[in-house]
Amino acid sequence: MEHTANHEHRDDKGSKMGMWIFIFTELLLFGGLFLVYAVSRAKFFEDFHIAAHQLNVFVGAVNTIVLLVSSMTIAMSITAIQKNQKRVALMLLGITLTLAFVFMVNKYFEWGGKIHHQLYPGSDIVLTLKHGQVLFFGLYFFMTGLHAFHIIVGMALIGYVFFQIKNDKIKPDNFQLLENAGLYWHLVDLIWIFLFPLLYLIT
Amino acid sequence: MTSNNSALHPGSYLDQQGKYKGILGWLTSTDHKRIGILYLMCILVFFLVGVTLGGVMKLELLRPGEQYIDAQTYNGFFTVHGIIMIFMVVIPGLAAVFGNFFLPIMIGAKDVAFPRLNLFSWYIYIVGAAIAVLSQFGGKGAPDTGWTFYAPYSIDSNTNVTTAVLAAFVLGFSSILTGLNFIVTIHRMRAKGMTWFKMPLFPWSLYATAWIQVLATPIVGITLLMVIAERTFRIGFFDPSLGGDPILYQHLFWIYSHPAVYIMILPAMGVITEIIPTFCQRKVFGYQAIVLSSLAIAGVGYLVWGHHMFTSGMSDFSRMAFSFLTFIVAIPSAIKVFNWIATMYKGSIKINTTFLYSISFIFQFMIGGLTGLTLGALATNVHVHDTYYVVAHFHYIVFGGMGFAFFAAIHYWFPKMFGRMYNEKLGKIGWAIVFSGFTLLYFPMFILGLQGMPRRYFDYLPEYSGGHFISSIGAFVLITGIIIMVYNLFRSAKKGELAPANPWDGRTLEWTIPSPPPLENFDNEVVVTEHPYDYK
Amino acid sequence: MQHGEVHITSYRAHGVILVLLLFLTAITITITWVDAGSFSVGVAMLVACVKATLVLFYFMHLKFDALVFKVFAGMVFFLLAVVFVVTFFDYLFR
Amino acid sequence: MFQGASNFAKGVDSAFFFIFAISIFFLVGLTIVMIWFMVHYNRKRHPKAEQIKDNMKLEVTWTVIPLIIVMLMFYYGYAVFKPMRQVPDDAMVVKVTGRMWNWSFEYANGKISNELVLPVGKAVKLNLFSPDVIHSLYIPAFRIKEDMVPGKDNYMWFIPNIEGTYEILCAEYCGLRHSFMEAKTRIVTEEEFQKWFAEETPIVPEDKGLAILQNNACTSCHSLDGSKLVGPTFKGLFGSERLVMENGVEKTVTADSTYIKRAILEPDKEIVKGFAPGMMRAYDKVITEDDIKAIVAYFESQSKLPN
Numbered sequence A: 001m002e003h004t005a006n007h008e009h010r011d012d013k014g015s016k017m018g019m020w021i022f023i024f025t026e027l028l029l030f031g032g033l034f035l036v037y038a039v040s041r042a043k044f045f046e047d048f049h050i051a052a053h054q055l056n057v058f059v060g061a062v063n064t065i066v067l068l069v070s071s072m073t074i075a076m077s078i079t080a081i082q083k084n085q086k087r088v089a090l091m092l093l094g095i096t097l098t099l100a101f102v103f104m105v106n107k108y109f110e111w112g113g114k115i116h117h118q119l120y121p122g123s124d125i126v127l128t129l130k131h132g133q134v135l136f137f138g139l140y141f142f143m144t145g146l147h148a149f150h151i152i153v154g155m156a157l158i159g160y161v162f163f164q165i166k167n168d169k170i171k172p173d174n175f176q177l178l179e180n181a182g183l184y185w186h187l188v189d190l191i192w193i194f195l196f197p198l199l200y201l202i203t
Numbered sequence B: 001m002t003s004n005n006s007a008l009h010p011g012s013y014l015d016q017q018g019k020y021k022g023i024l025g026w027l028t029s030t031d032h033k034r035i036g037i038l039y040l041m042c043i044l045v046f047f048l049v050g051v052t053l054g055g056v057m058k059l060e061l062l063r064p065g066e067q068y069i070d071a072q073t074y075n076g077f078f079t080v081h082g083i084i085m086i087f088m089v090v091i092p093g094l095a096a097v098f099g100n101f102f103l104p105i106m107i108g109a110k111d112v113a114f115p116r117l118n119l120f121s122w123y124i125y126i127v128g129a130a131i132a133v134l135s136q137f138g139g140k141g142a143p144d145t146g147w148t149f150y151a152p153y154s155i156d157s158n159t160n161v162t163t164a165v166l167a168a169f170v171l172g173f174s175s176i177l178t179g180l181n182f183i184v185t186i187h188r189m190r191a192k193g194m195t196w197f198k199m200p201l202f203p204w205s206l207y208a209t210a211w212i213q214v215l216a217t218p219i220v221g222i223t224l225l226m227v228i229a230e231r232t233f234r235i236g237f238f239d240p241s242l243g244g245d246p247i248l249y250q251h252l253f254w255i256y257s258h259p260a261v262y263i264m265i266l267p268a269m270g271v272i273t274e275i276i277p278t279f280c281q282r283k284v285f286g287y288q289a290i291v292l293s294s295l296a297i298a299g300v301g302y303l304v305w306g307h308h309m310f311t312s313g314m315s316d317f318s319r320m321a322f323s324f325l326t327f328i329v330a331i332p333s334a335i336k337v338f339n340w341i342a343t344m345y346k347g348s349i350k351i352n353t354t355f356l357y358s359i360s361f362i363f364q365f366m367i368g369g370l371t372g373l374t375l376g377a378l379a380t381n382v383h384v385h386d387t388y389y390v391v392a393h394f395h396y397i398v399f400g401g402m403g404f405a406f407f408a409a410i411h412y413w414f415p416k417m418f419g420r421m422y423n424e425k426l427g428k429i430g431w432a433i434v435f436s437g438f439t440l441l442y443f444p445m446f447i448l449g450l451q452g453m454p455r456r457y458f459d460y461l462p463e464y465s466g467g468h469f470i471s472s473i474g475a476f477v478l479i480t481g482i483i484i485m486v487y488n489l490f491r492s493a494k495k496g497e498l499a500p501a502n503p504w505d506g507r508t509l510e511w512t513i514p515s516p517p518p519l520e521n522f523d524n525e526v527v528v529t530e531h532p533y534d535y536k
Numbered sequence C: 001m002q003h004g005e006v007h008i009t010s011y012r013a014h015g016v017i018l019v020l021l022l023f024l025t026a027i028t029i030t031i032t033w034v035d036a037g038s039f040s041v042g043v044a045m046l047v048a049c050v051k052a053t054l055v056l057f058y059f060m061h062l063k064f065d066a067l068v069f070k071v072f073a074g075m076v077f078f079l080l081a082v083v084f085v086v087t088f089f090d091y092l093f094r
Numbered sequence D: 001m002f003q004g005a006s007n008f009a010k011g012v013d014s015a016f017f018f019i020f021a022i023s024i025f026f027l028v029g030l031t032i033v034m035i036w037f038m039v040h041y042n043r044k045r046h047p048k049a050e051q052i053k054d055n056m057k058l059e060v061t062w063t064v065i066p067l068i069i070v071m072l073m074f075y076y077g078y079a080v081f082k083p084m085r086q087v088p089d090d091a092m093v094v095k096v097t098g099r100m101w102n103w104s105f106e107y108a109n110g111k112i113s114n115e116l117v118l119p120v121g122k123a124v125k126l127n128l129f130s131p132d133v134i135h136s137l138y139i140p141a142f143r144i145k146e147d148m149v150p151g152k153d154n155y156m157w158f159i160p161n162i163e164g165t166y167e168i169l170c171a172e173y174c175g176l177r178h179s180f181m182e183a184k185t186r187i188v189t190e191e192e193f194q195k196w197f198a199e200e201t202p203i204v205p206e207d208k209g210l211a212i213l214q215n216n217a218c219t220s221c222h223s224l225d226g227s228k229l230v231g232p233t234f235k236g237l238f239g240s241e242r243l244v245m246e247n248g249v250e251k252t253v254t255a256d257s258t259y260i261k262r263a264i265l266e267p268d269k270e271i272v273k274g275f276a277p278g279m280m281r282a283y284d285k286v287i288t289e290d291d292i293k294a295i296v297a298y299f300e301s302q303s304k305l306p307n
Ligand code: HEA
Pocket: B148, B261, B262, B264, B265, B307, B308, B326, B327, B329, B330, B331, B333, B334, B335, B337, B365, B366, B367, B368, B369, B370, B372, B373, B375, B376, B377, B381, B384, B385, B386, B390, B393, B394, B397, B398, B401, B402, D026, D027, D030, D066, D069, D070
């Protein structure tokens, strides 16, 4: 056994490993959902096609860009901490948080629009649609909703890390927490990378 | 069980430690041993509740027709019995109790990798269990879907299915966090010199289990969330009246729940693999084969879920593929059985309560496993699917296997955990009654199943009454044995003889430290040079 | 305490990855606009996989991490893929 | 095994005995070895254990031999199963509807029966259909079982080859009266069958309302003769005073046509005293306006009869 971590109280690799394993469970959580999506789409090919027209590709694309950029900024903030540039790191995290917020605002208007047009599960209009289309909107709300929930959790995590950096708890030789927050945020991005084409682009 | 023990030796984990005293000291402790004991207590309570429900069911089935409870109550009972037993007793069972207590010690660590997370998992478990208990009362009555929550009945049923499903979801979360913790612990905290292939086999089995917990549980998590969404918003994932696909639900459910049966049995196999070498004073036979078979079970076990759906209307190709894979997964189990028995060859065998439970584990696991083969073959499955044959199969494996391994483990490690010896004579009497009661209770179910008695039947045709009658008698023999066993353990924890550090002459690390173990397990850093099970 | 050399990814490298990702996003959108059908979905998924790999390897540092992490991640994605395939044994052969 | 009365019984039983025999061999063999070791190498008799090295050859042997054995088992099971999915072209087709909680069997000539009558020695294909939840048609004596999944067409086939009467059971849990969801299959000679087949079915009642009640399995919960099943009896319902709970408030209503309509479409709104909510599902998509009219007409006609 190459390394025992006992002699020091901190085990960065262990903590990173914990985070990765957590990410794997999240991947499988969404994996199950993607499986349902795949089977349903195979069954209701046409309906999905039609229903997806109701989604706004532009909004989706903007959100994709927002998430990709935020993913980059949080990755960069690790570089900044490693280079001992505390202020740059804080700024980058600030940008990440802002972008996350922008994503949520976008989502809010998107959902709001759908709900305004009565395109939510159980509404009178949706119930008149074909089964496949109802299911599409169900999946749309379920998947993006679960994703949005992860965004909120991610934002809380990043906010916490932000203050840890500010108070010098996270330093160039001790930034695992930041890295874990980053990993979590990238997971959110990773899932969106698949959600976007599957929900918005199959028209 | 815990008072009186401070006299044993100073500094044991049972003594007051840290800020809080008494019960609060237990509820806030992040010590892996204390958390293990917390799980033990909860699981014992839930086990007795589940077992009581099973007993009432058997009482009802004593004779055909309505006896003591009505059909709705009966349906609620087997659902709750299943939920409690599966999600609250056998899945956390060995891993959370003995895994928590002994995994760090056996790999020479002071604690698990994330002690606070560990305590947090226990709290999640308690919350989940509380929700499960809640689902029994109020609202529209106890859930009545069976533990499998098959759609569309689970969507139509007006009972508290949502609450029960939520409970299973929360309990799954606790299981995931425990698994995560164990994987990191095993990767990062092994003592100096303990290479992967010098690690004892119980930690190995926990490692394989932990991966299943981490990678399979989320699937059932999302599925259960979808059931809740379906019940609340009528989306149409699984509800055929909305164009959904009930068979898709079954796929998702069993993608988790088949691997889950290996979550139950792998740690049990690990326990047996520890006990047999100790009581035979012999190096375990085929160490590497046992390690590899654990990993193989975890891997292949992931791909056989469809054998629960052979008559569901799945494609014929799938039926064939799943049947094939099911037979493949039987091989690693067979390898383990052969190696256990080979370990006994030319050993010096000490027969006591622990060993008797282990032997009955092997015997019952063989029966359960071999009948699994008839279930896995397509032609025979069509006949016995969803009959009492299946009920007998899984009680033999889950109770006769995992349950007996749990009993074996608690006897084996009892001196280490509580610092006292159990009463051997009472233990053996208890074993004999438990074993015969078990056989009487479950063996007739195989025959009932072959005769065509379907499961989840509140009432049955008169031709099945003979089997049910014998089986009901067995239930009461069994519970007598269980009561004797539990009584013996509780009494011995207070009044038993003081236990030496290594009463069974074991070789793994837990036997090198005092009984009960001190707070941080080891005084000095542990350095391992030898293989485990090195008997000279 | 990190083991071995700590890898520091430069700001520029991050920037390059982002540009690549944005470029791939643009490709997906145009492709699905130009030709709707099962073909474009395949391409869209392929591109998504490439994007995911980029994020995993660079943003998530997998490329510079210890071997275990790569093995783990590989194992998980493999498992997910196999589960999809095996489930579709049912739906494709009905 | 136990009485087998279809073309599949023999195959299934022999597959079972094949696996069973091998299992018994291993179970008994290994148990004897285990007990022999326990006696022979008991610490009293054998105080010092001998250490034995791992043996690669042995490990391979006991991996490969069981592997071969289970592959045989797999093949046997598959070979017997395969014909179960291949329906011969000349099979007689019967549509089976399984609902909460009774069965009905519809023949090619439109005859509906709640008993499955079949000629001996002729292939039948059962098309399985469920309008509500999953059921599973199981005939133990024929060794066959297949789920009836709502929204999906499943089928099974077999050749009954011994005359007699056999149980049909529901093998997939389907709610409250799952265990009472039984029917019989009667296997008769060809001539008898033809006679039965041609004769006007007495099962379909002349009254349209009663037919609807029976076809929708209302009668599995509501008796017509005054006895209490899951729900209140229909006997004497029409025009009577009903004590019901609405939102926890007790009130009395007269069972007229609007009340009966409400009771069918929204059963959980007003709960008849002494019964639990949630038992009866809402039939708003199943029972049409016209059906309800027919049902009410039937109730009305019953209430006029002298008792
Ligand atoms: C701990 C739990 C556990 C374990 C380990 C197993 C192990 C196995 N199970 Fe079981 N099973 C359940 C718990 C478990 N099962 C439960 C709970 C259900 C019901 C769920 C429900 O519907 O509610 C179920 C249902 C179930 C079914 C579905 C039945 C149905 O509903 O139609 C099937 C079908 O294939 C099956 C097969 C098997 C097989 C082949 C194994 C194999 O892994 C067994 C391998 C073991 C051996 C083979 C014995 C040891 C070996 C020897 C003695 C050597 C000789 C061996 C050979 C020559 C091969 N099980």
